[in-house]
Amino acid sequence: MNPLPELISRGEEPLNLEMPFSSLREFVTPNEKFYVRCHFPVPEINPVVWRLRIEGVAEPLELSLEELEAMPRQTIQATLECAGNGRSHLQPKVKGVAWDIGAVGNAEWAGVLLRDVLERAGANGSACEVILEGLDHGMIKEPPRPPNEINYARSLPIAKARQDVLLAYAMNGAPLAPEHGFPLRAVVPGWFGMASVKWLQRLVVTEEPFHGYYQSIDYTYWEDRDGMPTLVPLTEMRVKAQIARPEAGEVVPAGAAYRVHGAAWAAEDEVARVEVSVDGGDSWAEAQLLGEPVRNAWRFWEFEWETPAEPGAVTLLARATDAAGRTQPAQRVPEYGTYMINHWLPIEVQVR
Ligand SMILES: Nc1nc2c(c(=O)[nH]1)N[C@H]1C(S)=C(S)[C@@H](COP(=O)(O)O)O[C@H]1N2
Ligand SMILES: [Mo]
Numbered sequence: 001m002n003p004l005p006e007l008i009s010r011g012e013e014p015l016n017l018e019m020p021f022s023s024l025r026e027f028v029t030p031n032e033k034f035y036v037r038c039h040f041p042v043p044e045i046n047p048v049v050w051r052l053r054i055e056g057v058a059e060p061l062e063l064s065l066e067e068l069e070a071m072p073r074q075t076i077q078a079t080l081e082c083a084g085n086g087r088s089h090l091q092p093k094v095k096g097v098a099w100d101i102g103a104v105g106n107a108e109w110a111g112v113l114l115r116d117v118l119e120r121a122g123a124n125g126s127a128c129e130v131i132l133e134g135l136d137h138g139m140i141k142e143p144p145r146p147p148n149e150i151n152y153a154r155s156l157p158i159a160k161a162r163q164d165v166l167l168a169y170a171m172n173g174a175p176l177a178p179e180h181g182f183p184l185r186a187v188v189p190g191w192f193g194m195a196s197v198k199w200l201q202r203l204v205v206t207e208e209p210f211h212g213y214y215q216s217i218d219y220t221y222w223e224d225r226d227g228m229p230t231l232v233p234l235t236e237m238r239v240k241a242q243i244a245r246p247e248a249g250e251v252v253p254a255g256a257a258y259r260v261h262g263a264a265w266a267a268e269d270e271v272a273r274v275e276v277s278v279d280g281g282d283s284w285a286e287a288q289l290l291g292e293p294v295r296n297a298w299r300f301w302e303f304e305w306e307t308p309a310e311p312g313a314v315t316l317l318a319r320a321t322d323a324a325g326r327t328q329p330a331q332r333v334p335e336y337g338t339y340m341i342n343h344w345l346p347i348e349v350q351v352r
Pocket of ligand 2: 083084
């Protein structure tokens with residue numbers, strides 16, 4: 001059964017739920033509206049016996065939830081987007097969870113900085129990466145696949161681990177819900193959701209790059225390096241604007257003022273501009289960015305649309321540009337495979 005009725009189910013075992021993006025209202029997504037992405041069954045964890053183990057250090061360390069909560073507490077906002085968000089719009093159809101555009105949300109996370117935990121564990125200066133391992137586990141069904149059960153795991157370059165990564169035990173002021181990683185999860189600001197490992201049980205500090213399943217087979221794409229296509233792990237989110245209203249198929253009144261609105265986000269650099277097209281991409285007009293920018297969070301925007309006097313079909317598009325000048329491509333980037341879907345997404349509505 002879908003435990004969160006405000007979300008659309010994309011599968012129950014494993015549990016995958018998305019927000020109907022047309023219901024976007026709150027800048028901080030309420031917990032019951034925050035999308036859920038799982039690869040294995042949600043583990044049941046007794047917080048009293050649970051420990052976070054830190055290995056790959058001179059003296060491996062175990063920390064209880066109580067000990068972590070006693071460390072300096074840090075609160076951040078961060079927008080998480082699943083790297084497959086928007087996948088159902090790819091043509092031709094591809095494998096993978098058929099997300100519409102609601103596998104994204106913005107929450108306020110509280111916890112301890114990964115850098116503080118690494119320091120407490122005495123992680124040394126020559127480390128290359130930190131592997132984050134979850135308690136959830138299972139078999140991979142599609143080849144190429146490892147022969148036995150695996151746990152969900154991803155690694156982070158040591159520089160990112162020491163920068164702004166949070167180990168969160170609270171989401172929007174409440175302890176993490178089981179489906180969001182109780183009792184402890186990573187929150188990796190600016191990166192696609194797959195990096196924010198839930199149900200953490202172990203951190204391994206390594207001197208070599210990690211090549212686990214979700215690092216080297218799944219959640220990778222082809223990047224051109226010196227003229228050679230090279231398989232690299234997905235990391236930072238790609239700049240993107242999404243239209244919440246109108247939604248696809250909506251009937252809008254002719255010859256009226258309609259408030260088009262949505263959200264836009266980027267990775268390291270903030271969103272500098274959002275533009276809207278109401279003629280399928282032939283011409284663009286600037287939308288208004290709302291509020292003040294919040295680091296690592298999305299930005300809401302709106303656009304006053306004078307709808308045509310004549311009835312008919314209209315195609316709307318939105319595109320964002322970040323402060324470094326990166327913008328969304330008109331067409332799908334083939335190298336991105338079934339991930340990082342940030343080309344212009346048409347929303348067709350009926351004017352009546
Ligand atoms: N342990 C573990 N962590 C995980 C996952 C998982 O299946 N297992 N899914 C990842 C993916 S792909 C995403 S998009 C985010 C989703 O976080 P959420 O379910 O809290 O929205 O969690 C990430 N962390
Ligand atoms: Mo994801």
